[in-house]
Amino acid sequence: MTTATIERKENVLKTVCVFCGSSFGNNDSFVKAADTLGKLLAERKWGLVYGGGSTGIMGSVARACATNDGYVHGIIPEALIARERTSSTEGLNEKLKESINNHDGSTPLPDSKEYGHTTLVKDMHTRKRMMGEEADAFVALPGGYGTLEELMEVVTWFQLNIHNKPIIIYNVDGFYDGLMQFIQDAIKSEFVxxxxxxxxxxxxxxxxxxxxxxxxxxxxxxxxLKWDST
Structure with a gap:
């Protein structure tokens, strides 16, 4: 992490991990919600940690925060660079290509005015662990399988006493109504x-x-439950 990024991080009151789609979806409200959330995080001097992509509403929330002088830290596995960060490596500058080719499992990429600080990691488990460690709270915007998996993992961690950080669903235009009904059904059936x-x-x-x-x-x-944190 660069010195400038460290100084900026010290001024961040808390950092929010946002899970969301790497696609835009078919509803303009999804993009508007991501933009508004990113801007409000910057205005409140709250940081953003996210999956590191530039596509879809994932990119929207990051750009909105970073371009309003907010702290943004994206964490992305090498395998997803081509899908979530750019359409192909042809669009990457030489410094970024060199970082990707020579990363050692946790490598900072060149800072971006649009997407803040990015760390390249080897796998999904490292990505999620690092996001969870940096976050003071978790928020889910609309998304697909990956978003749901990330959300349910931190919910399960909370239930198991692994963390005690707030978990919020941003239910844009009722996107998560079905999930909330599932939870109520699971409670009724005595699984939760x-x-x-x-x-x-x-x-x-x-x-x-x-x-x-x-x-x-x-x-x-x-x-x-008691967990060994070492």
């Missing part, structure tokens, strides 16, 4: 306790997302 059903908080605007993070209270009912 009612108390653990309160792990996820729902927001319907970017302002509500930040408010939900600030007001988040750890619900009762988590498993009282």
């Amino acid at each position: 306790s009612a108390k653990n059903g309160e792990i996820i908080k729902i927001a319907y605007s970017a302002e509500e997302v930040l408010e939900a993070i600030e007001k988040y209270r750890i619900p009762d009912g988590r498993f009282n």
